[in-house]
Amino acid sequence: MTTSEVIALEKEHIMQTYGRAPMVLVKGHGAYVWDADGKEYLDFLAGIAVNSLGHTHPRVVAALQEQAAKLIHTSNLYYTEPQARLAEILTRISGLDRVFFANSGAEANEGAIKLARKYAKTHFGAERYEIIVTTHSFHGRTLATLAATGQTKYHKGFEPLPPGFIRAEYNDLESVRAAVTERTGAILVEPFQGESGIHPASREFMAGLDELRREKGILLIFDEIQSGLGRTGKLFAFEHYGIKPDILTLAKALGGGVPIGAFLARQEVAEALGPGDHGSTFGGNPLATAAGLAAVSALLEEKLPERAARVGEYFFQRLQGLARRYPAIKEIRGKGLMIGIELDFECKGFVESCRQKGLLLNCTEGKVLRLVPPLIIGEAEVDKAVAILETVFQEGAESQMEGKTSGGCQG
Numbered sequence: 001m002t003t004s005e006v007i008a009l010e011k012e013h014i015m016q017t018y019g020r021a022p023m024v025l026v027k028g029h030g031a032y033v034w035d036a037d038g039k040e041y042l043d044f045l046a047g048i049a050v051n052s053l054g055h056t057h058p059r060v061v062a063a064l065q066e067q068a069a070k071l072i073h074t075s076n077l078y079y080t081e082p083q084a085r086l087a088e089i090l091t092r093i094s095g096l097d098r099v100f101f102a103n104s105g106a107e108a109n110e111g112a113i114k115l116a117r118k119y120a121k122t123h124f125g126a127e128r129y130e131i132i133v134t135t136h137s138f139h140g141r142t143l144a145t146l147a148a149t150g151q152t153k154y155h156k157g158f159e160p161l162p163p164g165f166i167r168a169e170y171n172d173l174e175s176v177r178a179a180v181t182e183r184t185g186a187i188l189v190e191p192f193q194g195e196s197g198i199h200p201a202s203r204e205f206m207a208g209l210d211e212l213r214r215e216k217g218i219l220l221i222f223d224e225i226q227s228g229l230g231r232t233g234k235l236f237a238f239e240h241y242g243i244k245p246d247i248l249t250l251a252k253a254l255g256g257g258v259p260i261g262a263f264l265a266r267q268e269v270a271e272a273l274g275p276g277d278h279g280s281t282f283g284g285n286p287l288a289t290a291a292g293l294a295a296v297s298a299l300l301e302e303k304l305p306e307r308a309a310r311v312g313e314y315f316f317q318r319l320q321g322l323a324r325r326y327p328a329i330k331e332i333r334g335k336g337l338m339i340g341i342e343l344d345f346e347c348k349g350f351v352e353s354c355r356q357k358g359l360l361l362n363c364t365e366g367k368v369l370r371l372v373p374p375l376i377i378g379e380a381e382v383d384k385a386v387a388i389l390e391t392v393f394q395e396g397a398e399s400q401m402e403g404k405t406s407g408g409c410q411g
């Protein structure tokens, strides 16, 4: 099928919830993808922080092919080896004791919310069920995770949302303290906010949450669906703060591109869920966990968190250089290969110009360019991306000088 035929078919039959770029992707390798017309793109969005190993990583491909030829699905009424082995690795690297496998980020957070409520009610009474969540957070699109998400634009039209979520200001400890009551069971927070434009938590905020949990017996849930598994230059973003959560949620990069999510907890907390308390038909299915096992093993063996830290440092320096030349860049935030560039204009048009020049990234919160490339990239890919960004800034600056209303920098 041609590109326009695919797009026409999509427009006719798929619910129109996504704003898609007008291209059809057909293959990928490493940090590159190709569209149906053969055009090559440097992929610095990586399926929204999913393809940390790049596209078609040989270990993930081999694991999938091998597992698909043996056994794809069984249900959780039986044991399978990939699920048990992936659980062993995840508990070892996170320092938590037990894991539950789901199929997406939202589902991982749903499970974490259920676990936190059950634990709090079991230990402190039926009225202890509230979860403090923060502004500008993103936790998913199911009803409970929407309620937890601190961006009202996602709530519109879907009320009533499930109760029990109390909002406080991100990076404002006093606001969280003020939200704590006898009913508070847990605090759910992203150590690095992703969807709302890459905002890392401050050291004081995280230390304060840690203190609060000790004082009040409140559980700390870290949503590391985007920031986890090496993205910020450490295996988990919480390592930057020296604070371990009671419950941790993962998804995105976990399956090397295959849908999978997980929540982990320390032993005492995990025990709150007993037989029949939670479940999933597909969760931890042998195909997804075989992919996860290959992906996490490759991540560790290829030392990709360390690489993300090193290459991220270089990327940051190059971007600081750009910021000195283009005042439209207001701020560069993030760590490792989780980077946000805040502009002083709407960045949709900028992203489209980059795409036309062969660089994929996205625009979040209206004015923030989000760069979450595969962790396998090196200086050469960074240079290439920076060169494209520079060209687009240059064109925008020129068109502004000529007084044009359309150009690289106009939304």
Ligand SMILES: *Cc1c(COP(=O)(O)O)cnc(C)c1O
Binding pocket: 104, 105, 106, 107, 109, 138, 139, 140, 141, 190, 194, 195, 223, 224, 225, 226, 227, 251, 252
């Ligand atoms: C992407 C994301 C989610 C939701 O994951 P889905 O797989 O889209 O359900 C939740 N939390 C964070 C921090 C995310 O980045």
